[in-house]
Amino acid sequence: MILTWAQHRLKVLSSNIVLKRLKSTNRHKLATSMSVQQPPWSPPKRQAEEQVLRVYNSLTKTKTEFVPTNGRHVKWYNCGPTVYDASHMGHARNYVTQDIIRRIMSDYFGYDVHFVMNVTDIDDKIIERARQNHLLDTFRSQTTTLSAGLINQVRDAWRIYVRERLSKGLPSDEKPLEGEEDAAFSHICDSIGNPDWKQECLKRDEKFDMHFSSARRCLNALQTAQLQLGTSNVGLDVTHQLIEDSRDILAISLDAQLKSTVTDPAISRNLAAYWEGKFFEEMARLKVREPDIVTRVTEYVPEIVAYVERIIQNGYAYEAEGSVYFDTLTFDGTNGHNYAKLEPWSKGNRELLEGGEGALSSRTGRRSPSDFALWKASKSGEPSWPSPWGPGRPGWHIECSVMASAIFGENLDIHSGGIDLAFPHHDNEMAQAEAYHNCSPWVNYFLHTGHLHIEGLKMSKSLKNFITIDEILQKFTPRQLRLAFLTQLWNSKVDFSESLMTGEVRNIETAMNNFFTNVKALVSQYRAEGTASDGLHHYESSERELISSLYRSQSAFRAALCDSFNTPAALDTLRDIVSRTNVYINSRGKALNVPVVENVARWVGEMLRVFGLGEGEKSQIGWGQAEEADANLNREEILTPYIRTLSSFRDGVRALAMAKNETSLKDILALSDKLRDVDLVPLGVALDDQEDGKALVKLVSPADLVKAREEKRLQAEAKAAKKSASVEAEHQKRLQKIERGRVSPKDMFKPPSVPEGTYGSWNEDGIPLTDGEGKELSKNQGKKVQKDWATQAKFHEDFLAWQKGG
């Protein structure tokens, strides 16, 4: 349209010109008068359509154009961790990959991304783990002596474990009945050397090997304990060794017996808080950006109750036995709703459904097997919150529906998570939210990150290829790990293998490091030479060619990322331009155009930083060095923990001074000691109090200081132990002495203190007069019994005094 208009204007103008040409004879005058207006302009034509971002959407299983509903604002909810154990490589794969996509969206495509993640801190796994830890800890602290009773208790637990857990992997005709456990186990020990047999067991139960290890360890511990008991070695050490070696088995048994006694909700909350803290620490090490908002389930329970009520009102859920279930059959097909949009083929898959419901869920009350819990009635030993249906707790899926709705309302642009969450978790989540909002669709794009395998196999504890993040970071840097994930598509399976890390990953890292080192050296030399000129511009065909390659790389890079964040292809683009630039550098000699090379290096470095591969976020050439990151601490980062310690010490002192208690001054001194002995130790500050009241301040390595304090503590403990041992010995001695005085001197020569018939008659004080045969005692005998009598009289006096309470 604009073109047409411009063409029209051109015509009008042209005819004007012709008109004026006719009227005027002075050419120069003409030129002036005809040009009071600018000539028409039309917008440039694009040589090709602009690339648009397409993403692989699990709702279609295809790549579809990404269209945020509201400008550049992107509402994104990501399923976070269930916090009950250490994070592992599967977590790393999932969260680093999400982080890469998030960085590309915001740092490369310039979306205003609003990234919300939940922390699941109410969950059957958390409840069980916390309860078992708690029961085991209590049991350990109460059990200080090895006894036949303890051994029997452990043996019973072991037998149940063999019958109920280990036997899952056995052929059905080999599963032991009660009383057959020992024989069955010795049969397993004989058979397990046979790989085929073991393989069959693992097929039946992938945890078979893990169960076997636990059972064997426990049985060995039982045998050892039995021997110790025989030699009366029944102290704390041997007792706790037995408990430790049986912990997996004992925890299950204690939980089965005592779970209903565990009622303090802090027990699960504390476990969750601990592992949540650990999770975010690991994420920080992996350079995963913090979410914009973190939501915790424990903070949203009232909202969850209200949400469930509305779903019931809308007719998509029902109460049964104090629990509430989602009515999948009613929902599916009503008002255009579809249940299980992500994986309609998984509807009714019992194994997946049960996994989603949790180990502590009720097995009864559902109208259809595909219905799932929105609210679970809590049994005793399970934390609970009030609700119209009685005390209970949220089901897993409802948590995310509620929290995502609380932040984003009735529509999300993106929902992400690991592929194993697609069904039932995400399908149920969507059904709930759509049942609540009466909307469809609740989520526009579902991004699922692919599985992680280790050396070709699924990671599992029983396969002994289970790697925690902490373990992997001892072997590889966060950059190498991230590079490994970048070499794979985010939504396909990653096979994490030694050959990947030492092959492709190492190759890329080395190529980049060499390139950046080289370019930095060239640039530094060029700068040092100043603006000297040899009169040549050094921008010839080879420079033109290199710059063209750079443009093509930039375009190809964009194309790769537009193609559903194809990071392997994008990395290839970077590697390609790096190698072209290396060729250029090597070929160009003295005529090298350094700024052109610098441009390439800056761009490659920036793009690597987009992927989160940058260290020390400076605008330097390249992607920085991990080592520099420490040295590059800014003043603020260094100072903050120290100032914080100072301030909270002052807070404490002020609070005590203002309280004006009798013990305030004493408490202030105790706080001063704590500052020295506890707070400042991990900061590497040693305060040595001196006589003049001024402490000597030393700044040392925190590790050394911690070690020194630990040694001091151990010494003090040893001293205290020695002291308490000598006090105890003294005490025992005294007790023996007192015990010796229990018998009155009047009775000391009569049975049962002496054998029947030792003496015949006694005086009124109980001193014997005749022996058992009636014979008078000899003079010497008489003297001795009188002396003994006097001694005992004294002892007895002491005894009586002690008895009175001395």
Place this chain on the structure above:
Amino acid sequence: MILTWAQHRLKVLSSNIVLKRLKSTNRHKLATSMSVQQPPWSPPKRQAEEQVLRVYNSLTKTKTEFVPTNGRHVKWYNCGPTVYDASHMGHARNYVTQDIIRRIMSDYFGYDVHFVMNVTDIDDKIIERARQNHLLDTFRSQTTTLSAGLINQVRDAWRIYVRERLSKGLPSDEKPLEGEEDAAFSHICDSIGNPDWKQECLKRDEKFDMHFSSARRCLNALQTAQLQLGTSNVGLDVTHQLIEDSRDILAISLDAQLKSTVTDPAISRNLAAYWEGKFFEEMARLKVREPDIVTRVTEYVPEIVAYVERIIQNGYAYEAEGSVYFDTLTFDGTNGHNYAKLEPWSKGNRELLEGGEGALSSRTGRRSPSDFALWKASKSGEPSWPSPWGPGRPGWHIECSVMASAIFGENLDIHSGGIDLAFPHHDNEMAQAEAYHNCSPWVNYFLHTGHLHIEGLKMSKSLKNFITIDEILQKFTPRQLRLAFLTQLWNSKVDFSESLMTGEVRNIETAMNNFFTNVKALVSQYRAEGTASDGLHHYESSERELISSLYRSQSAFRAALCDSFNTPAALDTLRDIVSRTNVYINSRGKALNVPVVENVARWVGEMLRVFGLGEGEKSQIGWGQAEEADANLNREEILTPYIRTLSSFRDGVRALAMAKNETSLKDILALSDKLRDVDLVPLGVALDDQEDGKALVKLVSPADLVKAREEKRLQAEAKAAKKSASVEAEHQKRLQKIERGRVSPKDMFKPPSVPEGTYGSWNEDGIPLTDGEGKELSKNQGKKVQKDWATQAKFHEDFLAWQKGG
């Protein structure tokens, strides 16, 4: 289309469902069998069209959509400096503003910008300046003794200067002829005190004042030299003082006589290299990013010759007297070409045209006055390069056409420069390039930065408001300067004024600094508290409101930048969200959601960094501190003063606690206040005591904190002074009242309290009965004295009480 397809699929599916419903009676079975496929999906609808970038294009004088021809790749040529003097505020305005636009294009909109800038190192101004500097340096080194000959030589030069330069500003009837210079100058000295006369002169020649200063300085130097010569003081010092004070005048005179002797091309090249180096140094101080490629004219002369040859071949240029001129009249209108597309109304403007041609250009040989030089024949004393038309050098405009074509070929997306370059420079550049490539248009978007005025006036040396970058950076930081430019539209006039810098600029800077300091303190406290939870999610309506404001700000920010880089509007958006966040922080108390606040601060900081306002390019919250960049301190140096302060505070607390005085607790509190108000101030630590007893810790610039504490102290002093003044006034008032009671009522009507003879007789209480003449007091008089007596009796009572010590 996709929608239609989706609707179609929906129909097919629905009919399938109906079919299956008919066939099946089992509802559950139906649900399973009908869902082996995912339900249809259609792309989300955008709530509004996506914003597109529009730029004010000088080729249309309107804002037009920016369409790069080749994907996201942007070919951008920017006119660089002519390097012969120090860079000034006009340069700062131009290059900082270009830098801002470039950063927005690449860092915000994500274009792959390829930014090329030239350095004009062949130019008549460079040639003249270099030659004059060279001749003056030679003259100075050869002239070591003061002599009558030297004085005469300087006086002759002075006379010529008065006749040829200074007289330009004089009325035509006052211009001196040869021999009249002394009289004329003394007339000027008399008249210059008259503002109207001087104003008229400046209208004739804006450099009049500058010429007058040079002439007066030189004349004074001549008189001094004459005296020194009389006393035979003829050494190097006085000689070089004369040369120095006459340098402007001598340089012109030496150049006029000796220019043809200056033949070494290195002389201009070295001057250019020196000022080019200085230019890039200043740009670095202003945080202007280096161009991707810098092109120098001296390195492109052969290409320029070839380019000119092609234009001649194409019929748009002709040779005359060893120079080559562009044939504007032939070009304009041939093959759809337009001459002067940017400013067609300036065609034939002689003043502008001559400015473009340079002081050393030939005045003859042009076919039309609007024709301009592509190649200039060099006279002796002017550097030259070989050409088919004899030794010469490039014209100014052709330089840019050739260098931009050398990098980008026959089309640029953007060409930029100061608005004063639009005509003739850019119009001529375009004409040349289109004549060379036979293309149209060569440039798609012309971006011209607006003028800079200082306190409302054009900057010029004669107006004494000429400010170099070095001078301005002694007064303001690069950040403040950049902020000043950001508060104005890039293409409008900037009035750089004291009130802008101390008003709006300071306000923005302070608001941002306070905001970031506050948020950092909150975040740091929040992190220190770990993942403790009170069970509430702290994401209520006020958080929802704040996050909505953030989205709206992000969208408004984008809209402002899409609206031709409207940085003032974009800054307003940032200020608005900052003040909303401050309101939120102040209103929310303990329920404050720190991550929400952190999100805002991070976004605001990032956007400020997009504008190039960031210091120390870390991904920290905020925009960094300039001071920190220098601080290459090691950990120990940084920490020691803080740890020392902590330790001595603890020493003090312990000493007081151990003393167990009555006032110990009070003294400890006083010590805590002193720590906050005195000890930590020079360390830049602000502790804000809060109600919950936990101080909020802020790490700020020590200078700011000292200043703030000083202000607080002065305020407190003023308040105390006011209070003590009012206490004193109260005291005085009381004293007066007491003083009034000093006389007993018995004596109050007797002398000396009343004049002798006022009354004649008194009763026993001293109340008058008769007046001085013995007449009894009237009833009224009697009442009055009794009332006065009663009043005084009360005052006297007070006095007696006070005397006793009340």
